[in-house]
Amino acid sequence: MWEYTDKVQEHFLHPHNVGEIEKPSGTGDVGSLACGDALKLTLKINKDDIITEAKFKTFGCASAIASSSVLTDMVTGMSVDEAAKITNEDIASALGGLPKEKMHCSVMGREALEAAIADYRGQVLPMAQGEIVCECFGVTDLEIIRAIKESSLRSVEEITNFTKAGGGCGKCEDKLREILQQTVSGKESAVPVNVKLKPKRMTSLQKIKKIEEVLEREIRPGLRKDGGDIELIDVDGDFVIVSLRGACKSCHKSQTTIKEYVEKKLRELVLESLIVEEEN
Amino acid sequence: MASANPKTIYMDNNATSRVAPEVVEAMMPYLTESYGNPSSMHTFGGQVGEAVKTARKKVADLLGADPEEITFTSCGTESDSTAILSALRTFPEKRHVITTRVEHPAVKNLCDSLQTVTGHKYKVTRLKVDSEGMLDMAEYEAALTDDTAIVSVMWANNETGVIFPVEEMAAMAKQRGILFHTDAVQAVGKIDIDLAQLDIDFLSLSGHKLHAPKGIGVLYIKRGTLFVPFLTGGHQESGRRGGTENVASIVGLGRACELAGEKMAEENGRVKQLRDKLEEGLLAKVPKSMLNGHKTARLPNTANISFEFVEGEAILLHMNQHRICASSGSACTSGSLEPSHVLRAMGVPFTAAHGSIRFSLSVYNTEEEVDFVIEKMPAIIASLRKMSPFWKG
Numbered sequence: 001m002w003e004y005t006d007k008v009q010e011h012f013l014h015p016h017n018v019g020e021i022e023k024p025s026g027t028g029d030v031g032s033l034a035c036g037d038a039l040k041l042t043l044k045i046n047k048d049d050i051i052t053e054a055k056f057k058t059f060g061c062a063s064a065i066a067s068s069s070v071l072t073d074m075v076t077g078m079s080v081d082e083a084a085k086i087t088n089e090d091i092a093s094a095l096g097g098l099p100k101e102k103m104h105c106s107v108m109g110r111e112a113l114e115a116a117i118a119d120y121r122g123q124v125l126p127m128a129q130g131e132i133v134c135e136c137f138g139v140t141d142l143e144i145i146r147a148i149k150e151s152s153l154r155s156v157e158e159i160t161n162f163t164k165a166g167g168g169c170g171k172c173e174d175k176l177r178e179i180l181q182q183t184v185s186g187k188e189s190a191v192p193v194n195v196k197l198k199p200k201r202m203t204s205l206q207k208i209k210k211i212e213e214v215l216e217r218e219i220r221p222g223l224r225k226d227g228g229d230i231e232l233i234d235v236d237g238d239f240v241i242v243s244l245r246g247a248c249k250s251c252h253k254s255q256t257t258i259k260e261y262v263e264k265k266l267r268e269l270v271l272e273s274l275i276v277e278e279e280n
Numbered sequence: 281m282a283s284a285n286p287k288t289i290y291m292d293n294n295a296t297s298r299v300a301p302e303v304v305e306a307m308m309p310y311l312t313e314s315y316g317n318p319s320s321m322h323t324f325g326g327q328v329g330e331a332v333k334t335a336r337k338k339v340a341d342l343l344g345a346d347p348e349e350i351t352f353t354s355c356g357t358e359s360d361s362t363a364i365l366s367a368l369r370t371f372p373e374k375r376h377v378i379t380t381r382v383e384h385p386a387v388k389n390l391c392d393s394l395q396t397v398t399g400h401k402y403k404v405t406r407l408k409v410d411s412e413g414m415l416d417m418a419e420y421e422a423a424l425t426d427d428t429a430i431v432s433v434m435w436a437n438n439e440t441g442v443i444f445p446v447e448e449m450a451a452m453a454k455q456r457g458i459l460f461h462t463d464a465v466q467a468v469g470k471i472d473i474d475l476a477q478l479d480i481d482f483l484s485l486s487g488h489k490l491h492a493p494k495g496i497g498v499l500y501i502k503r504g505t506l507f508v509p510f511l512t513g514g515h516q517e518s519g520r521r522g523g524t525e526n527v528a529s530i531v532g533l534g535r536a537c538e539l540a541g542e543k544m545a546e547e548n549g550r551v552k553q554l555r556d557k558l559e560e561g562l563l564a565k566v567p568k569s570m571l572n573g574h575k576t577a578r579l580p581n582t583a584n585i586s587f588e589f590v591e592g593e594a595i596l597l598h599m600n601q602h603r604i605c606a607s608s609g610s611a612c613t614s615g616s617l618e619p620s621h622v623l624r625a626m627g628v629p630f631t632a633a634h635g636s637i638r639f640s641l642s643v644y645n646t647e648e649e650v651d652f653v654i655e656k657m658p659a660i661i662a663s664l665r666k667m668s669p670f671w672k673g
Contacts, residue, residue, distance in 0.1 A: 002593075012597065018667045033670055034630045036591065036611040036619065040669040057669040059634075061593035061610070065667065137617070160617070167617030208630075233627045243411070243627065279411070279627055 004062060005096035011066035016073055019055045026120030028112035034208050035137055035164070037064045037105065041071070041112040045120055049080045056112075063095075063102040067109040070094045075113065084117050086110060087150055088162070103162045107147065133175050136168025138205040141179060148183045156180065208235050210270045215242075218265050223257075230262065233279045240266060243279040254278065289649045291558075292605045293489070294438050294466055294582060294640035299532070300491040306535035307493075310528035318525050319516065328527055335534025339498055342537040343483070344474035351499045351520045352530050356465040356486030357386040359499035360432070362510035362521070363461040363482035364390060367430035368402075369508040370459075374429035380407045380415065380444075381625040386484075387432050387463055388621070403427075412574040413442035413626050420449060430459040435467035435483075439609055439622040439638055440573030441582025443471070447478050454479035459505070465489055469540035470547055470579050481505045487529060491642070492536035496529035543643050552580035554650050555641050559583040561654035566661050567673075572628055572636060581641040584609070586623075586632035589671045590664040595637055598660040604653055609636040631670070 004012070024042035031038030037060030044053035054072035058065050071091055075083045088106040092098045098106055118125045130142030147153060147162045156176045160166040166176050212232055223230055227247035234241040242262065244254050255278070263276035290298065316325035318332050336347045343350075353359045364377070364387070379391050394402040405423045407415050415433075424431075431453045436443045450460040461482035467473065469490035475483065480502065487496035501507050501520070513522020540547075562585055563569050572584040587595065592610025599606060609620030611634065618624070619633040628636070639653075665671040 012594070013601065015667065029669075033589075033634070036617065036630075036634050038669055057667055059589065059668040059670055060591050062597050064591075065594060164617055231629050233629060241627075 002062075002099050002102065004066075004099070007070075007094075007096040008063060008066040008098065011069040011095065012062040015056075015065055015069040017053075017055045017069065017076075018057065020057055021053055021055050024116075026116040026118075028115030028117075028119065030111045030115055031060070031108055032205055032209050033059065033212075034205055036060065037108060039064065039068050039108050039112045041068070041109075041116045043075070043116050043120065045080060051075050051078050051080065051083055060105065060108075061102070063098050063105040064108060066095055067091050067098070067105045068112075071109040071113060080117055080120065083113060086113060088147075089151060100158070100161050103151070104164045107162055133179065134163075134165035134168065134172045135204055137164040139163050139165035144176065144179055145183050148180060153180070154184070204235055204237075207271065208232070211235060211240060211266060211274075214266055214269045215262075218269065219262055222261075238271070238273045238275050240274050240276045241279050242276060287603050289602075289604045289645075289652060291639045291641055291645065291649075291653065292607055293642040294441075294638065295607055296488045296494065297491050297642055298644055299488075299493050300536060300539055302539060303492055303532045303535045307528040307532040310531050314527075318527060319514070331531050332525055332527060335530045338534035338538045342468070342473070342541050343485075343500060344476045345500055346476075346503060348518070349475075349500055349503055351501060351517045352525060352533075353497040353499050353521060354495060354526070355497040356384075356463065356484050356489075357497075358510065359482075359484030359486075359497045360384075360386045360461070360463055361390055362499050363484065363501075364430055364432055365510060366506075366508045367459045367461070367482075368394075370506040371429045374427050375401060376403045376405070376425055376427040376429060378405045378407065378420070378423050378428055378431040378433075380409065380433055382409055382413065382437055382439075382442075382622040383432070383434055384438055384463055384465065387434070391432070407433075409442075409625050411627050413437060413440050413572070413622070414574055414577065415444055415449075417445070417448070421452060424453065424456050424458060426456075428453075428456070428458045430461055432461040432463065435462045435464040435473075436470070436579050437573070437622060438466050439620060440584045440626075441466070441579035441640075442573045443467070443577045443579065446480065450479040450481075466579060466582075469537070469544075470581060472544065475500060475502070487533040487536060490536050490540050492533040493529050496526055496533050498533070546643055548580045551641050551643055551645065554645055554647060555581055555583055555639070557647070558639060558641075558650045558653060559585065561650070562657055565654060565658045569661075570632060572623060572626065572632075582638065583640075584636055584638045586628065587635040587637065587661045588631045589668045590635045590661060592635055592637060594664050595635065595660060598664070599637075599656070602652075602656050604656065607638045607640075609638065610634045 021042040021044050025045035026043045028041040040057045042055050043051050046052050054075050056068040056072050058068040088110040091106040091109045130140035133139055133141050144163055144165055151162055153159055156173055159176050166173050229245040231243045231245055233243050258276050258278050266274045314328055316328040318329035336350050339350050340347045377391055391404045395404055407420055433444055433446055433449055435446050446462045453460040459481045462480055463484045465486045468485040483500040485498045488494040509520055511522045568588040570586050572586055592608030596608050609623050611617050611619045623633040623636055665673055
C-alpha cells in the first residue's frame with residue numbers, strides 16, 4: 001500500500017473544483033487512457049490576466065486526482081505569469097509530498113497547467129517538440145532533460161518515477177542513461193535547444209489516441225446503426241488490432257468491414273502505413 | 281490499527297487468507313513447549329518428527345497423493361523454481377520450456393530469466409489466451425517438441441480465477457515424455473484434485489492461500505520423477521530440500537489441508553453462490569462494467585470485474601473507506617506503470633484494464649458482506665466517473 005499524506009487523502013476523497021468550465025480561457029489536456037492517467041484542466045482568466053477559476057477532470061489514481069485538485073486551488077487568484085512558474089515540486093509539496101513512484105502525477109499537473117496557459121496565450125508548447133525517447137509513454141528528450149534539471153534526478157529509476165519514461169518495455173533505458181549523463185555533466189547545453197526542435201514522429205500513444213478519435217467519430221456511428229460496435233485492442237507499430245462487437249461479430253462480412261471500411265478510414269485520417277487486423 | 285476486526289470485509293483471499301483458528305490452535309504446541317528438532321535422536325525431537333509425518337499425510341490426502349510425494353518448501357515461489365530448474369538439470373540437452381502468457385510472476389519471471397540470464401540458451405514458448413482467458417489446445421499441441429524439457433502451466437489463474445485443462449495437458453506432455461509442472465497455488469483447497477489419477481509430475485502449493493500461515497509451501501513430486509534439489513544441505517525431506525523443517529507451519533498446513541477437504545463442498549456451494557450474487561449484483565447495478573475471464577471454467581471464489589473509464593487504485597482506496605479489501609490489475613496498484621499482464625494477454629481494452637477489481641472470497645465471507653459491497657460500489661464508481669474526462673455519462 002502507498003503511503004499517502006493526510007493532505008493527499010483529503011484531496012482525493014473530497015476533491016476541489018471538479019468539472020469543466022464552459023467556454024474556458026485556456027484548456028490543458030494531457031495523458032491518455034492507455035497511459036493510465038489523464039487530466040483535463042480548464043481555466044477562466046480575466047482581462048487583468050488573473051486566473052479567476054480553475055476546474056479539472058482526472059482519470060487516474062489517488063495521487064493524480066489529489067495533484068489535480070490541489071493545483072486548481074493553487075492557481076486560483078494567481079496571475080498567469082505567477083502560475084507559469086509553478087513546478088511539479090510545488091504541487092508535490094502542497095500535498096505534503098508524494099511517494100517517489102508517484103511523482104509523475106505532479107508532473108502531469110504541471111504539464112496540464114503549461115498546456116492551458118499556452119492555449120490561452122496562443123502559443124505552441126516547447127515540450128511537445130523534441131524527440132521521442134520513450135515510445136511507450138510518448139516522452140520526449142526535452143521533457144526528460146527538464147525533469148532531470150528541475151528535480152535533480154540522478155538515476156534512470158528516478159527519471160521513470162518522474163516522467164514515466166522507461167516504465168513500459170524498458171528498451172529506452174540506455175538512451176535515458178545517456179541523456180542523464182549528458183545533462184548532469186552539462187554537455188547537452190552546448191547544443192542550442194532550438195536546433196533540436198524538429199517535427200515529432202507519431203508515438204504509439206499519439207497513434208492510439210488518434211485512432212480512438214477516428215473510431216469514435218467516423219466509424220462507430222455507422223456500425224452502431226447496424227447493431228454492431230468496434231473496440232480497439234492494441235496498437236503494435238503499424239498493426240492496429242481491433243475487435244468487432246455485437247452484430248458485427250457474427251457478420252460474415254466482418255473482414256470486408258475491417259479492410260474496406262476501418263482500415264481505409266484510419267489510413268486516410270491517421271497514418272498511411274496502418275494495417276488493421278481483427279483480433280483472433 | 282489495521283486489525284481485521286468484524287467490520288473489515290475481506291475479499292482479497294487470492295492475495296492471502298486468514299489463518300484458520302483451528303490452524304493456530306494446532307500450531308501452538310510447536311511454537312511453545314514442543315520445540316525439538318525432528319531429526320534428533322531423542323524422543324523429545326522424535327515426537328515433533330511424528331507431527332511432521334502426520335501433517336505430510338494430511339497434505340497428501342487433500343491432493344490424492346502419497347505422503348512420500350510431498351516435499352515441504354518455504355513458499356509457492358520456491359516450489360515453482362525447484363520444479364522448473366530440476367527439470368532443466370535432469371535433461372540438460374533439452375532447451376525448450378512451454379508456459380503461458382498469464383502465469384504468476386513466480387513462473388513468468390523465472391522463464392523470462394531463463395532467456396535473458398542465460399543469454400537465450402533456452403527457448404520459451406508462452407501460450408496465448410483468448411478474450412476469456414482460455415488456452416488454444418491446438419497451439420499447445422504444436423508447441424510440444426523433442427527439445428521440450430518441461431511444461432509449466434498454472435492450474436487456476438490468480439487474477440481471473442480461470443481454470444486451465446491441466447489434466448488433459450499433462451497427459452499430452454506425458455505421451456511425448458515431457459515433464460509437466462503446475463502452479464496450483466490458487467486451485468488447491470478450492471477445487472477437487474486427485475493426483476493419483478493424473479500425469480502431473482510437479483505441483484506447487486502455498487499455505488497462506490488456504491488458511492495456513494505465510495512462509496510454508498509444498499512441492500508435489502510424482503513417484504518416479506527424476507529430481508535434482510534446489511536447496512542443497514541436510515538430509516531433511518528425504519534429501520530433496522535441505523534446511524530444518526518449519527515445524528509449526530508444517531503442522532498448520534496439515535490442519536489447513538484437512539479443513540479444506542472438509543469445506544470443499546461449502547467452497548463450491550455457499551461461497552460460489554455468494555460470488556455469483558456479488559458478480560451479478562455489480563454487473564447489474566454498475567453500467568459499463570464487465571466480467572474478465574471465462575464465466576464457468578473458473579474458481580468458485582473469484583470474480584474479476586472491470587469498471588470502464590475509472591482507475592483501479594482510486595476505486596480500491598474508496599472501497600478502503602468502507603473497509604472493503606480487494607485487489608486491482610491497474611498499473612498504479614502494482615508499482616509498475618502498465619496494467620496487469622494477464623488482462624493485456626486477454627486483450628482487455630485499456631478503457632477496462634485500468635479499472636479492473638478482483639474480488640476473491642473465502643468460507644469466512646457472509647451474505648451480509650456481499651450485500652454491503654453491492655450497495656456501496658455503484659456510488660464509488662459513479663463519483664469517480666463524474667471526474668473522469670473519458671466518461672460521457
